[in-house]
Amino acid sequence: LLAENRITDKSILFVRNIQDLDIGMTMEPVPLEGWQIELSGLIRPYRVVFHAKELLDMEQVEYEMILQCSGNGRNEYGGIKGTPWDQGGVGNVRFAGVPLKAILDKYKIEVDPQVRYITAEGRDAAMGLEKPDLEHSIPIADVLERGIIALRLNGEPLPGIHGGPVRLVIPGLFGTMQIKWLTHLKFETAESPNFYHATEYRVPYTLLQPGEKFRFTLENSRPTWDIRLMSYILQPLPGAILTAGQVTISGVAYNDGKAPVESVLVSIDHGKSWTPANFDIPESLYSWYEWSIEKNLAPGNYEIWARATDALGRSQPLDGRIFWNPNGYEWTGVFKCDITVE
Amino acid sequence: LLAENRITDKSILFVRNIQDLDIGMTMEPVPLEGWQIELSGLIRPYRVVFHAKELLDMEQVEYEMILQCSGNGRNEYGGIKGTPWDQGGVGNVRFAGVPLKAILDKYKIEVDPQVRYITAEGRDAAMGLEKPDLEHSIPIADVLERGIIALRLNGEPLPGIHGGPVRLVIPGLFGTMQIKWLTHLKFETAESPNFYHATEYRVPYTLLQPGEKFRFTLENSRPTWDIRLMSYILQPLPGAILTAGQVTISGVAYNDGKAPVESVLVSIDHGKSWTPANFDIPESLYSWYEWSIEKNLAPGNYEIWARATDALGRSQPLDGRIFWNPNGYEWTGVFKCDITVE
Numbered sequence: 205l206l207a208e209n210r211i212t213d214k215s216i217l218f219v220r221n222i223q224d225l226d227i228g229m230t231m232e233p234v235p236l237e238g239w240q241i242e243l244s245g246l247i248r249p250y251r252v253v254f255h256a257k258e259l260l261d262m263e264q265v266e267y268e269m270i271l272q273c274s275g276n277g278r279n280e281y282g283g284i285k286g287t288p289w290d291q292g293g294v295g296n297v298r299f300a301g302v303p304l305k306a307i308l309d310k311y312k313i314e315v316d317p318q319v320r321y322i323t324a325e326g327r328d329a330a331m332g333l334e335k336p337d338l339e340h341s342i343p344i345a346d347v348l349e350r351g352i353i354a355l356r357l358n359g360e361p362l363p364g365i366h367g368g369p370v371r372l373v374i375p376g377l378f379g380t381m382q383i384k385w386l387t388h389l390k391f392e393t394a395e396s397p398n399f400y401h402a403t404e405y406r407v408p409y410t411l412l413q414p415g416e417k418f419r420f421t422l423e424n425s426r427p428t429w430d431i432r433l434m435s436y437i438l439q440p441l442p443g444a445i446l447t448a449g450q451v452t453i454s455g456v457a458y459n460d461g462k463a464p465v466e467s468v469l470v471s472i473d474h475g476k477s478w479t480p481a482n483f484d485i486p487e488s489l490y491s492w493y494e495w496s497i498e499k500n501l502a503p504g505n506y507e508i509w510a511r512a513t514d515a516l517g518r519s520q521p522l523d524g525r526i527f528w529n530p531n532g533y534e535w536t537g538v539f540k541c542d543i544t545v546e
Numbered sequence: 547l548l549a550e551n552r553i554t555d556k557s558i559l560f561v562r563n564i565q566d567l568d569i570g571m572t573m574e575p576v577p578l579e580g581w582q583i584e585l586s587g588l589i590r591p592y593r594v595v596f597h598a599k600e601l602l603d604m605e606q607v608e609y610e611m612i613l614q615c616s617g618n619g620r621n622e623y624g625g626i627k628g629t630p631w632d633q634g635g636v637g638n639v640r641f642a643g644v645p646l647k648a649i650l651d652k653y654k655i656e657v658d659p660q661v662r663y664i665t666a667e668g669r670d671a672a673m674g675l676e677k678p679d680l681e682h683s684i685p686i687a688d689v690l691e692r693g694i695i696a697l698r699l700n701g702e703p704l705p706g707i708h709g710g711p712v713r714l715v716i717p718g719l720f721g722t723m724q725i726k727w728l729t730h731l732k733f734e735t736a737e738s739p740n741f742y743h744a745t746e747y748r749v750p751y752t753l754l755q756p757g758e759k760f761r762f763t764l765e766n767s768r769p770t771w772d773i774r775l776m777s778y779i780l781q782p783l784p785g786a787i788l789t790a791g792q793v794t795i796s797g798v799a800y801n802d803g804k805a806p807v808e809s810v811l812v813s814i815d816h817g818k819s820w821t822p823a824n825f826d827i828p829e830s831l832y833s834w835y836e837w838s839i840e841k842n843l844a845p846g847n848y849e850i851w852a853r854a855t856d857a858l859g860r861s862q863p864l865d866g867r868i869f870w871n872p873n874g875y876e877w878t879g880v881f882k883c884d885i886t887v888e
Contacts, residue, residue: 411805433859463753466864469820478811478820515868517775517878519861522808527855536859 211268211358212295223279233361234368236260241353241370243307244317245323245391254311256353256370259302262310265352266300267375269490270458274378274405274428277535281528282414294434296456296492299373301354303373304389315344315391322347323390323401324372335478339388340405340427341395342379346374353386375490376461378428378534395422407529410505414528430460433496433520435468435512444543446453448503454496455510457483457540461490463515468495471509475522501545508541553610553700554637575703576710578602583712585649585694589734596653598695598712599803601644604652607694608642609717611832612800616720616747616770619877623870624756636776636835638798642717643696646689648729653676657686657733664689665732665743666714666725672732681730682723682747682769683737688716695728704858717832718803720770720876722747737764749871756870772802774878775862777810777837777854786885790845796879799825803832805857810837813851818862820853843887850883 239256301396304322308315321341342351354373355362362368367384374381380400396402406425408418417427435457440446457468464485469478481493513519521527524537568580581598618635645662650657663683684693696715697704704710709726716723738744748767750760760767777799780786799810806827811820825837855861863869866879 463868467817475809475822477822480817480819513855513861515863515865517863517866519855519859519862521857521859522856524859526805 206380210270212297213358219313222391226317230364232364234364236355236369239369241386242388243311243313243391244388246319246393247391248314248316252311252313254307256355259307259353259355259370262302262306264300265303265343266298266356267350267352267373267490268296268298268486268488269375269461270431270492271295271297271299271379271382272431274380274533275531277434277524277537278532280535280537281525281532293379294436296458298356298358298360299352299354299371299375300356301352301370301373304351304353307353308348318393319344319391321392321395322351323392323396323398324386325388325390326367326383326385327387337398338383338400339396339398340383340401341392342374342381342429343376344391346377346429347372350375354382374474375488376431378431381427381429395427397422401427404531405533406531407533411526412528412530414525416528416530418530428533430462431458431463432534433457433459433512433514433518434536434539435510435520436539436542437508437510438509441540442541442543446501446543446545448501448545451501451545452496453481453499453508453510454494455481456492456494457510457512458490458492459512459514459518459528464489465493466513466515468493469511470497470499471511472499472501472506474507475509481510494540503545506545507541508543510541551827554613554639555700569824572706574706576706578697578711581711581729583728584730584782585653585655585733586730588661588735589733590656590658594653594655596649598697601649601695601697601712604644606642606697608640609692609694609700609715609718609832610638610640610828610830611715611803612773612834613639613641613721613724614773616722616875617873618666619776619866619879620874622877622879623867623874635721638800640698640700641694641696641717642698642701642715643694643712643715646693646695646849649695650690651888653707660735661686661733663734663737664693665734665738665740666728667730667732668709668725668727669729680725680740680742681740682725682743683720683734684716684723684771686733688719688771689714692717696724710769717830718773722770723771739764743769746873747875748873749869749875753805753868754870754872756867758870758872760872765828770875772804773800774876775799775801775807775854775856775860775877775882777852777862778881779850779852779883782850782883782885784883784885788843788885788887790887793841793843793887794838795823795841795850795852796836797851798834798836799854800832800834801854801856801860803830806831807835808855808857810835810852810854812841813853814841814843814848816849817851824863848885848886848887852881852883 236257243252273293325339325343351374354371372383372386383460403420437455439454468481481495481497579600585594615635665683667716693716696713714725745762779797781796810823823837823839825835
């Protein structure tokens with residue numbers, strides 16, 4: 205399905221919610237009326253509350269961008285608990301909204317130079333005391349550079365299930381950082397000690413052995429912020445049976461948008477030789493790159509490999525399990541697709 | 547010259563000293579007699595001084611490893627001041643000495659858990675007041691894991707010019723971090739504000755435009771600690787004129803030793819296709835990998851490219867200038883070698 209459209213439709217876009225929230229179960233938009241957003245922390249004035257509907261009158265900015273769960277590809281690691289994501293937790297979408305920078309300007313908010321993170325909280329306290337709220341701290345530079353409070357997804361009002369009426373969206377970051385049902389932005393000097401931020405949705409600074417126990421702290425690990433470089437083969441699909449001859453192999457690749465993807469190399473001989481795929485650099489560095497390559501395939505079984513490299517020299521490990529981590533986040537291994545040619 | 551031997555002889559090993567020190571000008575060893583090393587800072591007891599010659603009676607550990615100036619390849623960036631290094635500031639050597647961990651054990655030194663860096667200082671105060679001393683702070687985990695106080699280079703007593711009689715050596719780090727003429731190790735919670743450590747020998751966290759001004763601070767940059775992934779073509783040499791037919795292309799590759807180098811891809815068609823070179827993984831992850839590949843070359847002009855990737859998916863940018871920095875450190879661009887085939 206992902207292969208058919210450059211922009212992923214909301215009807216097939218993945219959904220990963222922590223809480224069971226009424227408005228989190230609907231594909232319908234959620235009224236802006238009555239929705240308030242609070243800003244507080246090391247700012248002057250120290251607290252500002254505004255109505256989300258005021259955002260409608262401000263200039264909107266749109267990003268074509270990757271929306272990807274940090275647990276996408278988790279199954280590849282092996283032996284990981286949690287939602288068993290294969291590679292479907294990713295889409296290329298368009299989010300539109302108001303830059304946070306413009307909001308600070310409008311309400312004449314001054315940010316203390318000591319502020320290093322913005323901690324974003326959504327309306328998810330309705331579940332009662334047994335579960336903590338979800339919030340994430342994000343480096344302030346990223347939020348001020350390109351963070352928006354999003355009101356629209358793919359040109360339509362944001363559906364409740366994708367965080368409507370308002371979601372914090374920062375292109376280049378993993379989906380969990382794009383806080384849904386946004387209610388509160390806190391300007392802080394340190395990362396939040398919140399359960400989800402300080403002990404979940406993190407990866408260790410050190411390499412672990414598969415199965416190794418790890419107790420996450422703010423010191424020994426980092427949040428799953430920046431999207432990891434990935435390439436996918438979307439055509440043919442794994443298990444496909446093709447007719448011998450000229451075959452089109454195509455897919456997508458993307459990274460965190462910090463530098464362009466530079467090459468996607470494809471191998472049909474287990475890495476003995478690699479051929480660069482064709483692609484154009486998309487207008488938005490935060491969206492995916494559609495690549496393709498023609499190969500003449502004789503009958504036989506093939507494992508097609510795809511490996512992206514970006515202009516910063518970041519590439520994908522042949523064996524992605526080198527980054528094994530208890531929650532299976534940030535899979536970035538070379539994509540391998542088994543097919544049969546008859 | 548580098549191509550001829552796996553281990554780089556001291557007679558051709560590069561030299562880069564900050565100070566003009568008497569013992570820094572000699573290829574001869576320097577007597578250990580009278581040389582003292584001080585340990586201080588957040589340790590118990592708070593100050594320990596021992597004689598370097600006591601190290602001779604302790605168990606020695608030897609590393610085969612890369613010794614590379616962080617300014618190596620500086621010329622490739624273009625428009626950089628400082629010693630105009632091409633690609634000759636690197637060698638593969640053997641350092642032997644006593645692990646710092648064994649020294650802490652011997653003198654029953656307890657390190658406070660708050661300590662994050664060891665700041666190493668060498669005997670370089672002789673130049674008078676106009677120049678600051680050279681010292682560097684190194685993450686304590688690296689020093690305790692594999693740091694040695696080295697007494698020997700390539701099986702012989704350490705020549706004065708390479709830091710003899712005693713040098714702090716941590717495999718995987720750039721040469722500047724291997725403090726020569728070691729006199730003092732300070733156990734500290736923060737990085738040293740020393741001129742060379744806090745404002746030189748650093749790279750910005752952000753990407754710069756070539757020529758851009760940058761004022762280095764401990765907050766906006768990191769020290770040139772870990773050796774960057776590199777591959778070199780050593781045969782043929784740039785400008786070589788070869789006879790058409792079967793040609794051997796060979797070279798070396800290395801990284802910081804955190805994971806094995808996984809592949810060296812060679813292209814003779816400007817990246818239109820890549821072929822993996824052959825190599826064995828060396829016994830020491832900190833040494834270089836000798837790789838080679840056979841190519842059948844018809845008459846013409848070629849630009850041979852070599853690009854390494856390691857098991858962590860780290861690779862080399864096609865255009866290394868993306869990491870342009872004012873001092874030209876940590877060049878990691880794809881190696882390109884022009885040759886003519888007749």
